[in-house]
Amino acid sequence: MYRIQLYNKISASGTGKFGPGYEVGESVSNPDAILVRSASLHDLSFNPELKAIARAGAGVNNIPIDRCSESGIVVFNTPGANANAVKELTICALMLASRDITEGAQWAKGLKATEEMDVAKQVEKGKAKFAGCEVAGKKLGVIGLGAIGVLVANTAHDLHMEVMGYDAFLSVDAAWRLSRKVEKAASLDEIFATCDYITVHVPSTPETRGMFCKENIAKMKDGVRILNFSRADLAVAEDIKEGIASGKIARYVTDFPTEETVNVPGIIALPHLGASTEESEDNCAAMAAQELIEYLTCGNIRNSVNFPNAELPPTGDVRICVIHRNVPGILNSITAELSASGINVENMVSRSKKDYAYAIFDISGELPGGFSETIASLDNVIKVTVF
Numbered sequence: 001m002y003r004i005q006l007y008n009k010i011s012a013s014g015t016g017k018f019g020p021g022y023e024v025g026e027s028v029s030n031p032d033a034i035l036v037r038s039a040s041l042h043d044l045s046f047n048p049e050l051k052a053i054a055r056a057g058a059g060v061n062n063i064p065i066d067r068c069s070e071s072g073i074v075v076f077n078t079p080g081a082n083a084n085a086v087k088e089l090t091i092c093a094l095m096l097a098s099r100d101i102t103e104g105a106q107w108a109k110g111l112k113a114t115e116e117m118d119v120a121k122q123v124e125k126g127k128a129k130f131a132g133c134e135v136a137g138k139k140l141g142v143i144g145l146g147a148i149g150v151l152v153a154n155t156a157h158d159l160h161m162e163v164m165g166y167d168a169f170l171s172v173d174a175a176w177r178l179s180r181k182v183e184k185a186a187s188l189d190e191i192f193a194t195c196d197y198i199t200v201h202v203p204s205t206p207e208t209r210g211m212f213c214k215e216n217i218a219k220m221k222d223g224v225r226i227l228n229f230s231r232a233d234l235a236v237a238e239d240i241k242e243g244i245a246s247g248k249i250a251r252y253v254t255d256f257p258t259e260e261t262v263n264v265p266g267i268i269a270l271p272h273l274g275a276s277t278e279e280s281e282d283n284c285a286a287m288a289a290q291e292l293i294e295y296l297t298c299g300n301i302r303n304s305v306n307f308p309n310a311e312l313p314p315t316g317d318v319r320i321c322v323i324h325r326n327v328p329g330i331l332n333s334i335t336a337e338l339s340a341s342g343i344n345v346e347n348m349v350s351r352s353k354k355d356y357a358y359a360i361f362d363i364s365g366e367l368p369g370g371f372s373e374t375i376a377s378l379d380n381v382i383k384v385t386v387f
Helices: 065-071 083-098 101-109 119-130 147-158 172-177 188-194 237-246 278-298 330-340 371-376
Strands: 002-007 022-025 033-036 052-055 074-076 139-143 162-166 197-200 224-228 249-254 267-269 318-325 344-353 356-364 381-386
Touching (some): 074 278, 083 197, 101 119, 139 188, 330 371, 371 381
Parallel strands (some): 033 052, 052 074, 139 197, 197 224
Antiparallel strands (some): 318 381
16 A cells, blocks of 8 residues: 655545555655645655655745655656646746736726716827837747747747747757747857847746846847746846836736735736646646656656656566665666676666666565665665655
């Protein structure tokens, strides 16, 4: 029986994937895995039995990744599951940044007929102050061409925008999905210097934090419109506000309001609605649940943020999965123990990711008693699981 502890309300599209061999609920004790959306796990003490955490969403800033890695807890996310939802809201933001829709709608709420003028006449008289511009013919720079960025770029092209994309780590799959009409930027500076609109779809990392700062804003076209549907800390709030005050930035639309960005003229702050659709929540929950099932039942890893992806169809009688540090010689130490015990390896896969690595061994016959403990005692081995 596998025990799955839920944090937050998880869509039945995900929880329904767990069959009779699973105990699933918020009150499950000593879980084998955790399924979470937005709840913070940073102050949570993890039980020794915990093997995996799946985040039903893309960002994992609510999970203590470093602590999980050192404990051999595989952390999964669901890249692409909410991509369409975020893409649609980003396209909406293009319009919000171009036309004074929010201000106009707020103004219209206060209209009342008077003896001198009915509402229709007031509308005709006052609408000019909410005039905007069209996106067709304008140039959009898309920073980050992952699942979301590719969809945004392709859709913007369909809206007759000129589109330029930049991604230093563009994957082969993303390249196949990207429209051939999207121009490739040689650098971020090329995006900054030439685009009327800039939208960002990258994770928050030491390299991307503060991307929209005074120095980079100065490189941009006058009247640039910036969309941030990634993370608040990609922008320096004070520099954004200074850019708006000077007219350098015409609009800043963000899905991550902070104390510095709410109630500021020129900033449209949305309440983190990017993935807030029924379809997105269903997709994320289903993908997260499937990732946990694969890992708990056969050790396959797909879409992990802290360990390498590694999948192998079961081919032997017993499967040994080893999480270890990515240091020279450790794989030789493991295979030496297998050989010394007369164990025949039917198939294996070994992958690494930065400081950590993961190996799957399918063996024929029975595993000698105490063998998994022997492997676990090797230097730099973090966790051993036998199926």
